[in-house]
Amino acid sequence: DAGVIQSPRHEVTEMGQEVTLRCKPISGHDYLFWYRQTMMRGLELLIYFNNNVPIDDSGMPEDRFSAKMPNASFSTLKIQPSEPRDSAVYFCASSPQRGAGTEAFFGQGTRLTVV
């Protein structure tokens, strides 16, 4: 397995544009997480899914952010409209259904720059 795959690796966009980040979790994993990483705040959980169903989206900063998981092998995080303060590295992670001690496997991240 190639691990969690995210695309694009880098995205530069202008303020006001729509941005869509994509994630393919590891096959067979039931949980999918979206994180944002910044110097000031470290890692922030935005939302996570279990069996394609959003479980906790309390970390989504505002209505400009939305996430979907139409099937077990694909998820998107959309920002519309984007703002410069959204610039960060966005990580997707997945983990299997097993007990709480199971690790989360991370993608390589998407570095988003909004100018």
Next chain:
Amino acid sequence: AQRVTQPEKLLSVFKGAPVELKCNYSYSGSPELFWYVQYSRQRLQLLLRHISRESIKGFTADLNKGETSFHLKKPFAQEEDSAMYYCALIGAGNNRKLIWGLGTSLAVNP
């Protein structure tokens, strides 16, 4: 409130020196504790978890429930240990939400 605290944003040591990255947590119950590491230009990955009681790359971490700590230690730091280290916990039950510390950047100088 559930919280993970890593008091040091940056830790700098010389090669061969002992290193300890501090992690304290606040959780009412029995959490599972983890250390994750992010090397430069690599993905975040699990370093070790307290339930495994293992040593990875010379690192160990002991869960101290009395002090609610899970400090990461290595007796002799190596330059390749330079990375960002995150402490995290998962609560008991089916909630899989990892609670993260803000991370400690470890720099091991030659």
